[in-house]
Amino acid sequence: MRGRRGPLAAVLALGLVLGTGSWVYVATRDDGDAVRASASEEPGLLDRLGDAARGLVGSDGGGRAETVPVPAGLEVSQPAEPGRKWPAQKRVREVAAKRTANGKVYQLSDGRLQAEMSAVPVNYRDAKGTFQPIDTSVKPTGRAGYVQGNATNTFTSLFGDETDELVRFEKDGRSIELGLPGAARKVAPKVSGSTVTYPVDGVELVYEVSSTELKEKIV
Structure with a gap:
C-alpha cells in the first residue's frame, strides 16, 4: 500500500517439522515465556488478519483514509521497527516442569525459552502424576x-x-x-x-x- 497508508510489515513465523504422520509447531519468545498455543488453538487467525486488511483499505465514507491501529501497538502511518537478527538457536536443556501431554519447553543458550508442540502425545503421566517422556519400547x-x-x-x-x-x-x-x-x-x-x-x-x-x-x- 502506498500514499497515505504508509508501510505495513507483518511477520508470521511457523516452525514445521514433519515426522511420522505428525506435525510439530515451534515458537520462541524473548520475554521469558514459552509460546504454548498450537495452530489448532487459533482457528480465527486468518479471519482476523483478513478483517484487519479490509479495515486498512476502508474509509470513513468521505473518501478519506482511516488510521487503523495495528495489534502490535503501531499506527499504520508509523514505519515498522527494523528487524532484529537473532543468534543461532542452541538448546541448553529441557524445562521438565513445563511439560504437557503434547509439548516440551527448552531453554536456549541466550536465555529465551522455546516451546515444541506436537499433534500426538509426547509425554505421559506416571503414577505420581508427573509428565514423563513417552517410550513405546516393549x-x-x-x-x-x-x-x-x-x-x-x-x-x-x-x-x-x-x-x-x-x-x-x-x-x-x-x-x-x-x-x-x-x-x-x-x-x-x-x-x-x-x-x-x-x-x-x-x-x-x-x-x-x-x-x-x-x-x-x-x-
Whole structure:
C-alpha cells in the first residue's frame, strides 16, 4: 500500500517439522515465556488478519483514509521497527516442569525459552502424576502370564505367552484382553523395539505400539 497508508510489515513465523504422520509447531519468545498455543488453538487467525486488511483499505465514507491501529501497538502511518537478527538457536536443556501431554519447553543458550508442540502425545503421566517422556519400547515385565509389556505410554500394553491371553490393553482403570479360541497353547512373543509378533497357525499376529494406539496386523 502506498500514499497515505504508509508501510505495513507483518511477520508470521511457523516452525514445521514433519515426522511420522505428525506435525510439530515451534515458537520462541524473548520475554521469558514459552509460546504454548498450537495452530489448532487459533482457528480465527486468518479471519482476523483478513478483517484487519479490509479495515486498512476502508474509509470513513468521505473518501478519506482511516488510521487503523495495528495489534502490535503501531499506527499504520508509523514505519515498522527494523528487524532484529537473532543468534543461532542452541538448546541448553529441557524445562521438565513445563511439560504437557503434547509439548516440551527448552531453554536456549541466550536465555529465551522455546516451546515444541506436537499433534500426538509426547509425554505421559506416571503414577505420581508427573509428565514423563513417552517410550513405546516393549520390554520384559518379570511377571507370569503377560511376560512382555509397555507401561511408559498413555496406555499400558501387555503381551502373554499363551494363545488364550495374547494381549491386554489397559487405560484409565479399564482393560480389554484378546486371545485365540480353543485350548491354551504356549507361544513365544518375538519383540523388536515397539513391535511384538506371534507366529500362530501359519500366520503372524503383529502388534505395534505407538503413542496413540495399539495396532494389530495379520500377516
